[in-house]
Amino acid sequence: MNNLDESLLANIPPFRKLQLGQIREILDCATPKRFEVGTSVFEEGLDADRFYLLLDGHIRVIRTTPDGEQVTALYISSGQLFGIAAALGRSQYPATALTADECLTLSWPTRLWQDFVTKYDGFATESYKVVGARVDEMNNRIVEMATQQVEQRVACALLRLVNQAGKKVSHGVEIDFPITRQNISEMTGTTLHTVSRLLSAWEKSGIVASERRKIVVTNPHQLVLLSGT
């Protein structure tokens, strides 16, 4: 029996409506785990034997093509469920989850998913809302990739990151985990070279300020204009 604090879950949407006793039950069967930066939580194609809640850190969900290229499907920030293949009736994970920084997770065996859904009020509804949000994001990305130029796509990607994992700093909003040009190119279907050129240009215009593995958006408004939405 582990001694996690109930406050961990109290503000996570899928658990918000629950009483302390129920949260206790849930925590008692949860397995906490810490992951180093750059390690995988689960991998594409493997049996989806557990589902996860990200307590702290950031996760990059990627798919790998037959010829070894990586494509980032989405980013997960803390407080979100992930690896919930069970919710959509799949028995394998459809993608690989890599830690973008140091991460803290809770996880449960997949067979408990059904229990949670039936036993805990609001759990299903709230969980499916996050699925809905992700479907929406994927839809938007498809539209972007189909209609927009690289510059606009990269701008959109940066804005998404800022919204999902932005931290206010003195000169703007910083993306709150280490991120490389390569990472951004994998989100937008382009090359690290092109991303580098774009960021250089934007830095000259005062839209962003970046260092190695670090990006601060200093003029979000201008970025929105570039994104063409």
Add this chain to the structure above:
Amino acid sequence: MNNLDESLLANIPPFRKLQLGQIREILDCATPKRFEVGTSVFEEGLDADRFYLLLDGHIRVIRTTPDGEQVTALYISSGQLFGIAAALGRSQYPATALTADECLTLSWPTRLWQDFVTKYDGFATESYKVVGARVDEMNNRIVEMATQQVEQRVACALLRLVNQAGKKVSHGVEIDFPITRQNISEMTGTTLHTVSRLLSAWEKSGIVASERRKIVVTNPHQLVLLSGT
């Protein structure tokens, strides 16, 4: 009270586990409707007041960009639920559903979704499986658009159509509803010109045979090779 036949639903996955009496209940609150080709069943952004089952025909789900371009998110074939925004906790439709040919639908008020989920065994599970399949398809398209050239993407799109709406004919497999080069370009993020050139080339190599609004894949294997998967 309408007099639809129970056999309509008996073989649709979400209803398969139900008893005749339950199917009767469901049919009794369903509204059947016929749509002409090229009309919209529901539109992006409107309140998702109903959810649908496609009994016959084919539906094109599209999103429109701010500047009027259309992007096809997916195709729905008969026997599938669609417009199930409710399942993911959304109150508006995220896309527009256009009929690709003449269509027959059943629909129910969205407020019944919850009833169905709680009352009918297997309904939730099977419904979420179709969501899972669509998420999977979207994921694949994102990977394609991010990594593959136009020719491969168009090949993939054709193969998907053949799998989802293929009809065996003497010389191959025909896509079972009217489809234009423009439609294909909207699925793949390219232009009708490029699609036309590709189809012409493929016709010369004996991979497809096409007429106006009609495409027959005569050599699927070759197409798979081109698709690069």
Add this chain to the structure above:
DNA sequence: CGCCGTCTTGACTCGCCTCAACCTCGGTGG
């Protein structure tokens, strides 16, 4: 200090979009 991961920048190339002209087929109305 040397190595590796990250980032930058120039030069070249080419896939595909754009622009443009024209063809074919069906439907419609005079």
Add this chain to the structure above:
DNA sequence: CCACCGAGGTTGAGGCGAGTCAAGACGGCG
């Protein structure tokens, strides 16, 4: 019955966005 028209399709010419190739700088870590 035929002229007309619009939707769908084809094909060529040309240009540009962005990928590829290449070389090197910078910073951190063992």
